[in-house]
Amino acid sequence: MRVVLLSAVFFLNFSLIAANMPKEIAFLQNIDDGSRAYDAAKKKLQAEADIAKKRINVQNLDKDTLEFINKIRKIDSYSADFKQSERGDDKSKFKQISGRLKLARPGKFLWSITSPEKEKQSYISNGTKFWHYDVGLEQVVVDNFNMKKLAHSPFSILLDDLYSITTNYSVKKVAENSFELKPKNKVTGDNYITDLKIVFLNNNSAAIKNISFIAAEHKHMLIDLSNSVVNNPMGASTFNFVPPKGVDVINSDEIM
16 A cells, blocks of 8 residues: 555646646747847847947048048949959059959958969959969869958958048049048058059049059059949859869968
8 A cells, every 4th residue: 555655746746747747948049049038139239349449430530531432432342354464653564464353351352363374363252261363273272251351452442441441541542533542551561552543533423443562562543343233133153262173272371
């Protein structure tokens, strides 16, 4: 009789526990969901705070900077054919390449040199990874991407946020639709450019006619753009590079 009674009590307690298990599980699940929701809310608030810090106070911008920003802010993506000319200080050395470029904020770009044959190569970034594909060497170098890698490129202006532009550059309108940008801080090293000038096609367009600047070793560069398209939708595959079969793939840390 005692065994039967103990068994009955055990069964009753087990039944009560089993009956409450879904509630306990639901309670724990709610705690877990609540924790994740809290973390997500914190991240969202932090992101909003970061954005707020980088909001541009137009009251502090001069007329030339404001006009330039009003043009640049219209660009979310950009594609064009390019022709780049390079010469030295003495104007005796001259080099020219041409190809196709595609850009998208934030940090996505494709710079593909198609001519001359010996210069064929591509630089690609999806905002996270960076690829440099040299056709002649049959080699791809893979690296992590950050905006500092574009310090030597005038197109960093089209890929960076507007706050960084107004923080890092002084803007001066030097002619109709023509703007000169000078770094506010002293720049050194081989990866920086100076005397950057951007010329737009007309008053009503964000399309660019040409970009000129001085690069390392006093190289004077001029990039003429044609067949420009502003804000044409671009799929993710545009900026994700798949190395062709047979080429060597090298991670950047392997050549450091």
